[in-house]
Each structure stands twice: as structure tokens, then as C-alpha cells.
Amino acid sequence: MADKHLSTQFDSELNSLSSRVMELGGLVESQIRRAVHALAHFSDETAQEVIETEQRVNAMEMEIDREISSVIARRQPTARDLRLLMAISKTTANLERVGDEAERIARMVRSIIGKSGAVRSLPATELGVAAELASAQLRKALDAFARLDTAAAVAIMKEDDLLDQEFDGFVRKLITYMMEDPRTISPSLDLLFVAKAIERIGDHATNIAEFIIYVVKGADVRHSPIERAESAVK
Amino acid sequence: MSTTITYPDNAPPVKAESRNLDFYYGSFKALKSISMPVYENRVTALIGPSGCGKSTYLRCFNRMHDLYPGHRYDGSIQLQPDNIDILDRAVDPIEVRMRVSMVFQKPNPFPKSIFENVAYGLRVRGERSQSYLEDKVEDALKGAALWNEVNGRLDEVAVNLSGGQQQRLCIARALATDPEIVLFDEPTSALDPIATGAIEELIGEIKNKVTILIVTHNMQQAARVSDYTAYMYLGDLIEYGATNDIFMKPKRQETEDYITGRFG
Numbered sequence: 001m002a003d004k005h006l007s008t009q010f011d012s013e014l015n016s017l018s019s020r021v022m023e024l025g026g027l028v029e030s031q032i033r034r035a036v037h038a039l040a041h042f043s044d045e046t047a048q049e050v051i052e053t054e055q056r057v058n059a060m061e062m063e064i065d066r067e068i069s070s071v072i073a074r075r076q077p078t079a080r081d082l083r084l085l086m087a088i089s090k091t092t093a094n095l096e097r098v099g100d101e102a103e104r105i106a107r108m109v110r111s112i113i114g115k116s117g118a119v120r121s122l123p124a125t126e127l128g129v130a131a132e133l134a135s136a137q138l139r140k141a142l143d144a145f146a147r148l149d150t151a152a153a154v155a156i157m158k159e160d161d162l163l164d165q166e167f168d169g170f171v172r173k174l175i176t177y178m179m180e181d182p183r184t185i186s187p188s189l190d191l192l193f194v195a196k197a198i199e200r201i202g203d204h205a206t207n208i209a210e211f212i213i214y215v216v217k218g219a220d221v222r223h224s225p226i227e228r229a230e231s232a233v234k
Numbered sequence: 235m236s237t238t239i240t241y242p243d244n245a246p247p248v249k250a251e252s253r254n255l256d257f258y259y260g261s262f263k264a265l266k267s268i269s270m271p272v273y274e275n276r277v278t279a280l281i282g283p284s285g286c287g288k289s290t291y292l293r294c295f296n297r298m299h300d301l302y303p304g305h306r307y308d309g310s311i312q313l314q315p316d317n318i319d320i321l322d323r324a325v326d327p328i329e330v331r332m333r334v335s336m337v338f339q340k341p342n343p344f345p346k347s348i349f350e351n352v353a354y355g356l357r358v359r360g361e362r363s364q365s366y367l368e369d370k371v372e373d374a375l376k377g378a379a380l381w382n383e384v385n386g387r388l389d390e391v392a393v394n395l396s397g398g399q400q401q402r403l404c405i406a407r408a409l410a411t412d413p414e415i416v417l418f419d420e421p422t423s424a425l426d427p428i429a430t431g432a433i434e435e436l437i438g439e440i441k442n443k444v445t446i447l448i449v450t451h452n453m454q455q456a457a458r459v460s461d462y463t464a465y466m467y468l469g470d471l472i473e474y475g476a477t478n479d480i481f482m483k484p485k486r487q488e489t490e491d492y493i494t495g496r497f498g
Contacts, residue, residue: 003496004496005494005495005496006495006496006497007495010495076454077494078453078457078481078482078493078494079481079482079483079484079490079493079494080490080494081494082481082482083482083483218482218483
């Protein structure tokens with residue numbers, strides 16, 4: 001396929017948008033990492049940093065949206081270009097949500113720190129594994145987006161089940177703790193919100209993977225069984 | 235390249251259909267085996283770069299090429315419901331043009347009054363009754379969204395109207411004979427955006443009564459006004475499909491390259 005437009009300016013606008021999304025992805029990834037670090041070390045300072053940085057995430061989202069609107073207004077994109085812009089817009093929205101989840105984790109960490117020592121007995125570090133998994137999913141989704149790699153996208157969608165299993169397992173464990181010692185109920189609920197936030201990050205990575213298939217194949221595989229995505233990329 | 239058209243189950247009725255249509259200007263083959271439906275009460279847009287044959291194809295529908303020396307048609311264009319072949323020599327081109335009228339790129343009003351411009355086709359057909367003509371002219375001008383602007387000055391010469399008004403007058407003239415198909419050959423390329431918007435709006439309204447085939451260089455216009463789109467290149471029909479599919483997810487790489495501006 002001729003991969004360049006007659007208008008080189010259009011090409012550079014699309015390239016610039018793609019790299020802005022990657023930039024936002026990088027920022028959001030580091031937000032997750034720091035939020036998880038704050039959780040593992042009960043670090044109020046790191047949690048505070050995450051909360052402050054969230055504003056940069058929001059500002060970048062708005063900036064990317066402005067650029068997308070401007071490209072649509074001036075270029076009237078069609079077909080693959082239009083699908084790419086739709087995907088960039090939705091990926092940006094998903095990344096911003098991941099940023100929100102990181103902020104939510106940071107706020108929970110601060111709330112947990114403010115509570116009694118009962119929390120120390122809870123399996124908070126186990127969430128580190130799930131968080132690492134979620135953050136890896138997001139990184140892979142962004143890599144696949146940069147390369148428009150549909151095979152990688154399908155793999156990411158399949159791996160989301162792992163994260164869901166981690167979440168279910170963690171919830172069962174928390175329930176055991178809460179039954180044994182009612183003093184752990186309040187911090188357990190905070191941890192439950194953290195676990196849910198991590199699970200949501202995985203969902204956002206899956207959404208981004210679905211948009212990759214939409215850009216390349218024109219197939220909308222959202223809300224469908226994985227087999228549909230698999231047959232779309234064949 | 236021959237392209238076979240498969241009709242989906244929910245397809246609207248076919249108003250006309252070209253079958254393996256070739257057209258030659260002398261020894262130059264301008265159309266290569268074009269097979270394509272034109273659905274009734276729908277807008278079909280023909281797009282493609284200059285020289286792709288889209289205007290040549292359009293003009294076959296009312297035998298506009300008949301006066302070119304050395305022209306030749308092969309294949310057929312079947313017009314429904316009576317299934318006559320428009321290209322058949324035995325079919326009178328005047329009769330064809332009563333049923334298939336045309337609006338050109340540049341507004342071309344006759345040097346006559348507004349009224350006479352619209353009444354022209356009916357007079358050619360032999361219509362004499364003044365009250366009948368007045369009714370038809372009013373209907374056609376209303377149909378072309380021009381009545382409110384010219385009512386009360388129908389005797390004025392048409393060339394004094396603005397470009398956009400002149401083009402709507404030409405549409406009224408094309409509608410006055412109650413055609414079944416109206417051909418538009420780049421109808422807005424000489425108009426400003428406001429007049430263009432008015433014509434596009436009009437196309438959306440008159441398609442309830444007539445079937446429309448439109449050639450346009452403006453792909454966004456094709457996307458806005460048409461229900462079906464055909465992409466042509468060097469006399470071949472490269473892809474034909476529902477406009478939504480062509481502009482969101484064309485099947486052929488050549489179509490994709492053209493509509494996304496990668497065509498070099």
C-alpha cells in the first residue's frame with residue numbers, strides 16, 4: 001500500500017498524533033508504577049506525587065482531542081485514516097481512565113495509611129503482582145498500537161482473563177481476612193477498590209487492543225467473543 | 235476487468251443496470267465492461283480521477299455520445315420497469331432523454347425567460363395547454379427549491395439569476411418532464427459552498443421522486459449525498475458498494491488509496 005498521502009502535512013499530523021498518544025501512554029504507565037510503589041511501601045509522598053501528576057494526564061488528553069478535532073475539520077479523513085483517528089481518540093480516553101485508576105489507587109493508599117495498623121496484616125503486596133501484570137498489559141497494548149500489530153492485539157485480549165482470575169482470587173482472600181478479624185474490614189474495602197482499579201487497567205488495555213484490530217481490519221470486535229477477533233485478523 | 239455485481243437480499247429495486255458496457259471514442263476504449271446497478275430512488279455517485287470514465291459512463295445513460303463521430307457502445311443499459319436497452323439503436327434518443335434528464339457542470343439556462351426555460355421540455359413534447367404548463371412549471375420550480383425566489387418574475391430572463399439559482403433552474407428544467415432518472419455531471423463545481431449546500435439538500439429531497447446518478451470530483455460530496463458509490467479508474471469499475479462501506483472500509487486497496495488521498 002502507498003503509505004504516504006499526497007499531502008505530507010497530513011502524514012506529519014497523523015504521526016504527531018500517534019506519538020502524542022505514546023507519550024500519554026508512557027506518562028500513564030509511570031503513574032501506575034508509582035501508585036503501586038506507594039502501595040507496596042505505604043508511601044504518602046509517592047501517592048501525593050501521583051495525585052498531582054494526574055492533572056498533566058488530563059491536560060494531555062484535552063490537547064490530543066483538540067488536535068484530532070482539528071485534523072478532522074481540515075482533512076476530512078476517510079477509511080483507514082478515519083479509523084485511525086477514531087482509535088487514537090478512544091485510546092486517549094482509555095489512557096486517561098487508566099490515569100484516573102492510578103490516582104484512585106494513590107488516594108486509597110493515603111486513606112489506608114491514615115488507618116490503624118490492622119492493614120499491615122493484609123495481603124497488600126499480592127496486589128503488586130496483579131498491578132505488574134496490568135501495567136505489562138498496558139505496555140504491550142501501546143507497543144502493539146505503535147506497530148499496528150493485530151496478532152499482538154489478540155494475545156493481549158486473551159491475557160485479560162489472567163488478570164480477572166487474579167482479581168477474583170484476591171477478593172476471596174480479602175473476604176477470609178474480614179471474616180477472621182472485623183478490624184480489617186475498613187482497610188480491606190480500601191484494598192478492594194485498589195484491586196478493582198488494577199483490574200480496570202487490564203480492561204482498558206484490552207479496549208486499546210480492540211481498536212488496533214478496528215484500525216487495521218475495519219472490524220469492530222468489541223463486546224464479542226474472542227473468536228471474532230481471531231477470525232478478523234486472519 | 236469485469237466486475238460481477240451481487241445483489242444483496244435487502245437491495246432496493248433496480249432502476250437501471252449496465253451490463254458489460256464498453257464505450258469507444260474511435261479506437262480509444264474509454265469504458266471497459268462496466269456492470270453495475272442503479273437503484274431506484276437512490277443516489278449513486280461516480281468517483282475517480284480525471285479520465286477514469288465516470289462522465290463517459292454517465293453520458294451513456296441518455297445517449298449523449300450519439301453525436302460523437304466514431305463512437306461505439308458494446309453491452310447494454312437496461313432501463314426498468316419495461317426493460318428496454320437505452321443503447322439500442324431502435325430506441326429513440328429523444329424518448330430516452332425524456333425519461334433520463336441531465337444537469338450539467340456549468341448552469342446552462344437558455345436565453346429565454348425563467349418560465350420558458352422550465353417549460354421547454356414540455357413544449358418540445360408538444361404540450362400546448364397554458365394552464366397545464368403553468369402548473370408544471372410551478373411544480374418543477376418548487377421541486378427545485380427556487381419558486382420562492384422567482385415567483386412573480388417568471389418572465390425575466392434566466393441569465394440574470396445568480397449561479398446557484400441558475401443551477402436550480404436547470405434542475406427544475408430537468409424535473410419538469412417528470413423524468414425517471416436525473417444525471418448530474420459535477421453539478422456544483424462552479425458554485426460557492428452555500429449554493430453547493432442548497433443543491434446537495436435538493437438532491438436529498440428529489441430522490442424520493444427520481445433516481446439519481448451523479449459524477450463528482452468532490453469525494454466529500456459523494457460521501458454526503460449518495461447511497462451507493464462507484465470508484466472508477468482508467469475505464470474500469472474498481473469497486474462499487476454502499477457509500478458507508480466505500481468510505482469507512484473499502485474492499486480494494488486502490489479505492490482506499492484514492493479516497494484517503496494516497497493516490498499518486
